[in-house]
Amino acid sequence: MTRIADVARRAGVSTATVSRVLNGKQVRDDLAVAVRQAVDELDYSPDRTARSLRRRHSDVIALVLPDIENPFFTSLARGVEDVAQDAGYSVVLCNTDDVPAKEERYLTIAESENMAGVVIAPASTSPRLGALMSRGRGIVVVDRRVPDAVDQVTFDNVGLACRATRDLIADGHTRIACVTGPATTSTAADRAAGWRQAMAEAGLTADDELLVHANFRVDGGQAAMQSLLALDPPPHAVLATNNLVGVGVLKTLAEHSAADQFGVGIIGDLPFATSRTTDISLTPLHPREMGLTAARMLVERIRGLDAPPRIVQPEPPPAPQ
């Protein structure tokens, strides 16, 4: 491997000068030209390990997610990656399976790899961010709220669920169920609260039997929907509070062909739906924009922005042309 010393020798300068040229510091023109030529000739690219050691931080951002197989999070990842890429950072994707221990392990790695920053959709209700924060690393929490004083990008989940429920009510449904995620995730709790609120506003009963806590995956939605259909009387409509739960609900309904005029509301997108979705009330979330916003905020922090913690919603997507 060619090292900086090789380049320096070939260009007839010191390693300090090579480093300065590569890092955009002021250097005499003729020397800079010689260095750049030597770099090209030797096809030199600096060892990032050594650079990180000396600089005491790397150009890598950790993206810690509960479920890398959920299209919501892959879109989010995509948004983060696009911004990071432009800003010269690479993204490490870390999958926690919503298991706090795995999450903690990844946070430790982020710390001991001296990563520049972390974007995290927390599995734990209170992830151990202290070490990273005290080291001055950038942190942005996405999707789910945490009590810590850090930048956060979240949706107005209560409002979204409330509006989605009102849509179902407007369609004439009265007995509306809600399938939400684990009670420990703030998104699941907030969206259930929104459903409850809309039902109360409309004077409808939000029976306990109509609220099902499932896991936030397809099988969770299927199991929940099956138990709802077994109720006596069954509901007329259902609000699925996340995309995969929605898929499970639709899959189950597709098998009970009797359930044709069953009302379905889904909070989230269905990029890989194979049926028509025109008769479903979809609340798109734009996870990519959430990722873009989070990554922009993170880059600002990494570059030294010193401001009180910001809690924002994702910037809306560009209007379709």
Added chain:
Amino acid sequence: MTRIADVARRAGVSTATVSRVLNGKQVRDDLAVAVRQAVDELDYSPDRTARSLRRRHSDVIALVLPDIENPFFTSLARGVEDVAQDAGYSVVLCNTDDVPAKEERYLTIAESENMAGVVIAPASTSPRLGALMSRGRGIVVVDRRVPDAVDQVTFDNVGLACRATRDLIADGHTRIACVTGPATTSTAADRAAGWRQAMAEAGLTADDELLVHANFRVDGGQAAMQSLLALDPPPHAVLATNNLVGVGVLKTLAEHSAADQFGVGIIGDLPFATSRTTDISLTPLHPREMGLTAARMLVERIRGLDAPPRIVQPEPPPAPQ
């Protein structure tokens, strides 16, 4: 941040001894105990940047994929991550969008970050792996074939497409179209070849107008399906050579309700299908197993396995219980 010297001081030993304890080398028992206690008390974890610099390789594996939003590749990523995790490696996910320039950039980064190895589903027909290979890094190519002498995990794509086409023929279809991906990807070309072969075997004509090259995404499948339905006469059935193209095909058909008894074969899985899939001929690919196999092979290489390049198919998934 606590450094190894702090631990050494507290335990009353040299840094060399601390390093040896942490790396499982032989050390006198009482010293080892003292070191471990000091590590616990100080909550010390070694700086991986410094370690990588000295060791000349890190504990990070790059996973270079053309489309991180495709569930096929996220499942594959999941498989790679699970194995890597167990073996003590972290995984960096790199998205190339099937753009060779992005791919090359990531390969350069993998090299200059001294990553332990790379699993790559190549965007380029001949990615520049030379630098990594000469540095002795582990490399495993997945999904798409390359001419280089490296470990590769690929499907028997010709055979898969051939069998899937035969299924459609067995269902009584004769005018069977094929929607495949960009001609530059080996998977798209091989699967198209399999379709052609099965058609020829059955004495059916594989007209040029029945073979459509699309992109390997949902919109590609939709556009292709629309053009096929516009043919005169239109085909009776279609083989979609990847999962997202299949989604596009099904979406389009769902809107042309006339096309009820249209035959559909899809090579790939539809984890997020929202309709019944019982009347579709699905060829599951088990990308997670592909990831598991690739990662296991990569870990073997990283650990020093010196054997001729291996070209294998993924191990079959465990039988459902």
Added chain:
DNA sequence: GTTGCCTTAGCAATCGATTTCTGACATTCT
């Protein structure tokens, strides 16, 4: 009792970059 082997702890070199510090030289001002 002496020699020689073996184990193992510590010193110091090392990985490859960045950056502080120093001094050479040029320029400006009096």
Added chain:
DNA sequence: AGAATGTCAGAAATCGATTGCTAAGGCAAC
């Protein structure tokens, strides 16, 4: 002309771990 100031290249220190080498100590064999 001489002093003061500024610019910039290079020498060397530095980041924090791992590891080759050295030497000390323990033990066995003669």
